[in-house]
Amino acid sequence: MQSLTTTFTRPEGLQDVVTHYCPGCTHGIIHRLVAEVLDELGVRERTLGVAPVGCSVLAYNYFNTDFLESPHGRAPALATGFKRLRPDMIVFTYQGDGDLASIGMSEIIHAANRGEKFTTIFVNNAIYGMTGGQMAPTTLAGQVATTCPMGRDTGKTGMPIRMCELLSGLVTPAYLERVAVHFPQQIIKAKKAIRRAFQYQIENKCFSLVEVLSTCPTNWGKTPAESTHWVEENLKSYFPLGVYKTPEGAK
Amino acid sequence: MAKILMKGNEAIAEAAVRAGAVNYFAYPITPQNEVGEYLARRLPEVGGVFLQAESEVAVGNMLFGAASTGKRVFTTSSSPGISLMQEAISYMAGAQLPVVLLNIMRGGPGLGGILPAQSDYFQATKGGGHGDYRLLVLAPSTIQEAVDLTMLAFHLADKYRNPVMIIGDGMIGQMMEPVEFPDSYTEPELPPKTWAATGADGRKPQVVKSLFLDPIALEKNNILLHEKYQAMKREEIRFECYKTAPKNKILLVAYGTMARICQTAIDELEGEGISVGLFRPITCFPFPEEALYAEATKSNIETVLTIEMSMGQMVEDVERVVARQRPVKFFGRTGGIVPSPEEVIQQIKQILASGQPTKVKV
Numbered sequence: 001m002q003s004l005t006t007t008f009t010r011p012e013g014l015q016d017v018v019t020h021y022c023p024g025c026t027h028g029i030i031h032r033l034v035a036e037v038l039d040e041l042g043v044r045e046r047t048l049g050v051a052p053v054g055c056s057v058l059a060y061n062y063f064n065t066d067f068l069e070s071p072h073g074r075a076p077a078l079a080t081g082f083k084r085l086r087p088d089m090i091v092f093t094y095q096g097d098g099d100l101a102s103i104g105m106s107e108i109i110h111a112a113n114r115g116e117k118f119t120t121i122f123v124n125n126a127i128y129g130m131t132g133g134q135m136a137p138t139t140l141a142g143q144v145a146t147t148c149p150m151g152r153d154t155g156k157t158g159m160p161i162r163m164c165e166l167l168s169g170l171v172t173p174a175y176l177e178r179v180a181v182h183f184p185q186q187i188i189k190a191k192k193a194i195r196r197a198f199q200y201q202i203e204n205k206c207f208s209l210v211e212v213l214s215t216c217p218t219n220w221g222k223t224p225a226e227s228t229h230w231v232e233e234n235l236k237s238y239f240p241l242g243v244y245k246t247p248e249g250a251k
Numbered sequence: 252m253a254k255i256l257m258k259g260n261e262a263i264a265e266a267a268v269r270a271g272a273v274n275y276f277a278y279p280i281t282p283q284n285e286v287g288e289y290l291a292r293r294l295p296e297v298g299g300v301f302l303q304a305e306s307e308v309a310v311g312n313m314l315f316g317a318a319s320t321g322k323r324v325f326t327t328s329s330s331p332g333i334s335l336m337q338e339a340i341s342y343m344a345g346a347q348l349p350v351v352l353l354n355i356m357r358g359g360p361g362l363g364g365i366l367p368a369q370s371d372y373f374q375a376t377k378g379g380g381h382g383d384y385r386l387l388v389l390a391p392s393t394i395q396e397a398v399d400l401t402m403l404a405f406h407l408a409d410k411y412r413n414p415v416m417i418i419g420d421g422m423i424g425q426m427m428e429p430v431e432f433p434d435s436y437t438e439p440e441l442p443p444k445t446w447a448a449t450g451a452d453g454r455k456p457q458v459v460k461s462l463f464l465d466p467i468a469l470e471k472n473n474i475l476l477h478e479k480y481q482a483m484k485r486e487e488i489r490f491e492c493y494k495t496a497p498k499n500k501i502l503l504v505a506y507g508t509m510a511r512i513c514q515t516a517i518d519e520l521e522g523e524g525i526s527v528g529l530f531r532p533i534t535c536f537p538f539p540e541e542a543l544y545a546e547a548t549k550s551n552i553e554t555v556l557t558i559e560m561s562m563g564q565m566v567e568d569v570e571r572v573v574a575r576q577r578p579v580k581f582f583g584r585t586g587g588i589v590p591s592p593e594e595v596i597q598q599i600k601q602i603l604a605s606g607q608p609t610k611v612k613v
């Protein structure tokens with residue numbers, strides 16, 4: 001008889017706990033990708049994460065690294081303060097779209113523009129998950145949310161904000177890429193991007209941000225399967241995947 | 252070390268460096284810009300971090316991140332800027348982070364003006380941001396004292412793992428006076444900062460946070476904070492009595508620049524044969540309750556007169572402490588108007604004549 005071997009294990013970067021994320025939510029996949037990258041780069045023991053306010057507010061219970069829990073939207077400011085004093089450490093912020101693109105817009109733009117040497121994992125699910133499905137700055141035109149029950153009226157609320165495009169307008173060198181995690185081949189690409197972002201940080205090259213299109217079945221009012229298709233058919237076409245900026249200039 | 256002539260803002264900046272605080276985050280605002288300008292030159296010399304942030308909202312939060320390393324960090328600002336930092340101050344108090352903040356107060360509310368004021372006393376001593384927390388609040392009245400209290404502030408912040416605020420005003424910031432820095436600076440030893448985030452290398456992950464979703468845990472944190480504030484009340488009360496004497500009928504209560512002006516008034520009145528004393532809180536939180544009560548209720552004291560550069564903020568603490576044992580009168584000017592010693596003298600003479608301070612006529 002052949003002996004059984006474990007081929008799929010929990011990365012050291014994650015704690016052995018059950019998360020509170022809803023079924024079909026891709027926050028969990030993104031956590032895992034970050035943790036795998038920290039393991040592979042061998043930096044877990046000198047990493048600091050900064051958790052946002054949003055569904056991933058408890059990220060500090062899931063990652064096996066030191067963590068700060070930030071006020072809503074201010075993670076890039078906390079990360080700046082920490083990293084400036086500890087340039088030898090690896091620092092990342094993990095933020096939702098309400099956190100980063102609404103209340104924290106000023107902090108992320110200025111951190112990116114100063115070229116702060118930390119990495120931002122920007123989880124864009126086009127809605128406020130934690131507070132119960134209100135409109136986010138990234139909510140699509142016509143998308144229904146609890147504070148736009150008739151669908152987002154862009155005549156009154158403007159068009160959804162594309163963060164990678166917006167930040168790529170800054171002159172300071174940076175690494176910006178938008179990825180998704182709704183299908184396996186996307187997950188593989190997403191991990192590569194996250195790895196590249198941390199690699200730039202390790203080399204002390206530049207600010208790096210990976211925007212990950214994520215799902216929120218609970219507040220989208222969809223099944224997990226429907227949600228992945230909704231990312232493919234709707235989110236992806238307004239938020240094109242790809243590399244938006246590299247410190248080398250070329251894509 | 253010999254005395255050197257320095258502007259208040261620069262002396263405070265140098266004092267921080269001497270206390271080993273070489274990490275500074277700030278946003279420009281009058282009347283304290285000299286602090287940042289001094290440190291922009293000075294901190295690179297000592298291997299520190301100087302960063303001009305995009306806003307005071309960011310400053311407060313940068314301090315949160317920076318203080319989490321366990322190193323000494325600080326900022327300086329003035330009233331409108333301090334208002335914007337209240338979010339982070341509340342979070343830092345909740346997460347028990349040591350940090351020092353200097354508020355060179357200017358007239359408010361709103362954009363107000365840029366001249367000296369003491370109208371942020373409530374904000375500094377009663378909370379300021381949301382939640383059950385206190386800052387340890389120090390109020391210097393000379394530049395030498397600003398230097399000494401700045402150095403002490405970092406020690407107290409570390410000792411209590413709590414934000415410490417120094418409240419000065421435009422006079423303290425802008426005035427030039429001879430100051431002396433200690434030749435060598437030593438402070439009582441403090442426990443190692445085992446709470447700092449330094450990387451989960453051979454230990455469990457460290458989390459610096461103010462979030463406690465479990466109500467029992469949150470109440471526990473609030474009780475822990477409360478116990479620290481009680482300890483401050485036992486151990487950190489600071490005040491000064493000036494020319495308090497058994498023949499005095501009036502006790503003045505004032506802090507900071509205003510206390511200094513009262514001292515001048517007291518000296519002048521002495522020449523006229525009128526004896527008045529001053530009680531000067533140096534810590535505004537913890538407020539020197541017992542000491543003030545003892546002074547105010549001495550049998551010779553007939554009236555307590557509180558003087559502030561505000562419409563009356565500390566006077567509420569004075570009233571609370573004196574607890575109707577003596578009449579508490581108030582005199583104040585605002586808008587950046589600093590009462591002159593003559594105005595103070597007039598108030599005192601008025602009380603002695605009629606028992607009432609005069610109304611301010613504008």
Ligand SMILES: Cc1ncc(C[n+]2csc(CCOP(=O)(O)OP(=O)(O)O)c2C)c(N)n1
Binds near residue numbers: 053
């Ligand atoms: C200052 C402040 N304002 C509002 C809130 C309430 N709040 C908590 S989470 C959240 C939105 C989070 O949405 P997002 O960043 O998109 O993350 P998600 O939950 O979707 O992952 C809001 C508005 C808060 N905690 N603090």
Ligand code: SF4
Binds near residue numbers: 125217
């Ligand atoms: S509410 Fe949405 S974002 Fe939050 S955990 Fe559930 S599915 Fe995920």
